Amino acid sequence: MMLLVRFCGPLLLVSYCSLVFLAVARTSITDPSEVNALLAARNSLIDPFKHLENWDKGDPCTSNWTGVVCYDTIGTDGYRRVQELQLLNMNLSGNLAPQLGQLSQLKILDFMWNELDGSIPKEIGNISSLRLLLLNGNKLSGALPDELGCLSNLTRLQVDENKISGQIPKSYANLSSVKHLHLNNNSISGQIPSELSKLSSLLHLLLDNNNLSGNLPSELSNLPELRILQLDNNNFSGSEIPATYRNLSKLVKLSLRNCSLRGAIPDFSSIPDLSYLDLSWNDLTGTIPSKLSVNMTTINLSGNRLNGSIPGSFSNLLILQRLSLENNLFTGSIPANIWQNRSFNTNDRLTLDLRNNSLSKILGKLNLPHNVTLRLGGNPVCIDAYVSNIDQFCGSEAEGDGTTESSTNYTTTCPIQACPVDNFFEYVPESPVPCFCASPLRIGYRLKSPSFSYFLPYIYLFEKYLTSALELEPYQLYIDSFIWEEGPRVKMYLKLFPAWNDEHSHIFNSTEVQRLRRMFTSWNFRRTDFFGPYELLNFTLVGPYSEMNFGTQRTRISKGVWAAITLGAIACTVVASTIVTLLIVRRNARYHQNLSRKRLSSKISMKVDGVKFFSFKEMALATDNFNSLAQVGRGGYGKVYRGILSDNTTVAIKRAEQGSLQGQKEFFTEIGLLSRLHHRNLVSLIGYCDEKGEQMLVYEFLPNGTLRDWLSAKAKEKLNFGMRLNIALGSAKGILYLHTEANPPVFHRDIKASNILLDSKLIAKVADFGLSRLAPVQNDEGTLLNHVSTVVKGTPGYIDPEYFLTHKLTDKSDVYSLGIVFLELLTGMHPIFHGKNIVREVAMVHRAGMMFSVIDSRMGSYPSECVERFGSLALRCCHDTPENRPSMLEVVRELENILKMMPETDAIFSESMYPYSGTSASSSSFYTSINQYASSSVSGSDLISDVTPTINPR
CATH class of the missing domain: 3.80.10.10 (Ribonuclease Inhibitor)
Structure with a gap:
């Protein structure tokens, strides 16, 4: 009985305490x-x-x-x-x-x-x-x-x-x-029920991209509050647009594109707020109504059989952004006062697409502001010899389309090293306090049916609307990027920054994060019909927010209940701790007796073929007992030391810190994987140490540091274009091996310039790959399926936006990151510099035909055609849409083709040009860069993690 009490007493006590609590x-x-x-x-x-x-x-x-x-x-x-x-x-x-x-x-x-x-x-x-x-x-x-x-x-x-x-x-x-009925983008068929006209509160009716047929119900004109009616891409064969739709007096947007409609366009002049009218690609006839709302931003009537002339009253549409009348039967003159009667702000755009009509004359002067794009191809006016500059508007695709918009950006003169971007911090644009550094919330957001064609003129109004709805100051919102998608829709990436206050907090507290998330997910924003309905695509928690969980709003418990729980818990704790202490003292001696024996047996059973085991003593001797003078850097995994083994081999030793230690099984599983990865362009694993509570990895020593070292403004040596091209090719080959030849395949997920190392001959070797980056297995068809991560892994500036938004990891995510490295090779810039994004900056000058203005001046002379192709490849790799990026195999082949174009004197640098001359840890190391943009892993294994060194670059 005493024996039973001795062993079961603590358990019974805890159970009793639990029952009291419940x-x-x-x-x-x-x-x-x-x-x-x-x-x-x-x-x-x-x-x-x-x-x-x-x-x-x-x-x-x-x-x-x-x-x-x-x-x-x-x-x-x-x-x-x-x-x-x-x-x-x-x-x-x-x-x-x-x-x-x-x-x-x-x-x-x-x-x-x-x-x-x-x-x-x-x-x-x-x-x-x-x-x-x-x-x-x-x-x-x-x-x-x-x-x-x-x-x-x-x-x-x-x-x-x-x-x-x-x-x-x-x-x-x-x-x-x-109020919102969104059934679009499905396969719904049949007629639109006329009974929907009873929905007296309905604001937005989106039924586009279905298989709807029959007639357009005239009864929809009875919807008293309707603001947006979008029915594009259905088949209302032979139906006319009901004339009663002019009674939709609060309508802001009417979109009936590609619906097989016929008949005339009704008179919509009685709808004062109508901003967006799209009736394109139907079979409409007759003339254009002479009067439309002065609030029109978009009129798209292309692809019909409309005739008559272009109304002169269109000159009163002072905020018009797009007038598309191509592929119709219009005759007469083009009224130049459409653009001459208005003044343009910097971000304003106006596109007039009048191609393939019978327009024969221009009323007024053909002197267009740079904000205006005019397309006249396929009209008789294009053969009018008396208009001197008519040819530039008569091609099939006129220049200056104006359809491409770039996202907002900002500049700052703040010191880069002062803001710890390795934890997703950055300078707050437009902050009232100069150089205020904070960590933003990153949000994927989409406008599903906006009533405009160009976003830039309305960004300020949108920011004002959104910050007001979120109860934030204007400077706390930054639109990191946006892109038009089919629909048309506007997908954007938002950053919400914490406010500067007297406490100088650099992150949102959990209550504020929960409040903001709730604002998005409960649709409590003040309604705006001009921007249309929105949808939250992603509310990503990274950096300091990655450990937060906001799934539950906990309920309140009365003070009396809390008091009872507290007293009971204290009593239970006192008694239980006494008993547990006695048990621990008694068992501790036996534990220590068995510990060394268990470790020895596990070592014997868990050896890894092809990888050398090093004792702790050997590691200590190689590093002079881990002398601080031998330390060459540190990263998320731990410190990195330059060591010299007993056979005089120089190695890089990565020593895990306490928080990075793995379970022994996981550690050996990962070593087993790394031991099977062998390629000329991958950093080689030599051995490991798992002894005395330590975990260490031993790698080949790379004497010429990281690519980021060589691109740094402080670098003494320079890389010409041929060298950079070879480094790019070597890096791509290493990643291609991981994707296609490693077994199992590996997605790197953190490719960056500081993870590309250079050996004594400047051959590129990729580092930082491991078990957490395993690619998905193949399906029955032999293709790789998308891999989904619980949290995003990577470094700001290099992360694939699509992966960041959806958490779906593919080989194209690595292609994007490598494309960023290519842009660094080309320009010498950091991925994020002074608040600017390298992709946007290079893409902008590339579109403007000024690519060579951003080439790194330290590169010296270069063959322009090769540089142009290399820049184009880099931008293709960084395309927002993964499907439009090349595969890694295509990247390798294109680099090889560019290399073949190079003059022989520049194509391949001599292997004897840079012999290994490093004799101390201060001159060269496995990692020697001070990379201000290096990031610790957000999640996952970090056996070969990036390192922020403790010494200056060469």
């Missing part, structure tokens, strides 16, 4: 039926990263469960109920469980941007409290359930960008509160 806390727990519904929902999903693995443990409202938000007690039964289920962009697959319909108080159901398939459960129609149903960006199929029409409190229904088929249920006319 008895106190149970006064406010989640409804068990809703817990079961959540478990059923989880079991129907496939979560590759185990976000949801704790859904069967404890109470969802007191556990930190991803995506579940509960509030205080509802009703008289003492139970809390789930009110929000938000699983945005978590790479989930599987299907939606019917049991979701049991979440009786649910207000927000958000599964946007996952990989869900199957159908939408009809049981969701039972959740009468539902306000937001957000399922867009998945692979859902089947028909829209009729039962969703019972959701009388629903304000937003988004199922766009799925594979939904069937017809739009007439029951949706009962969605009396709905």
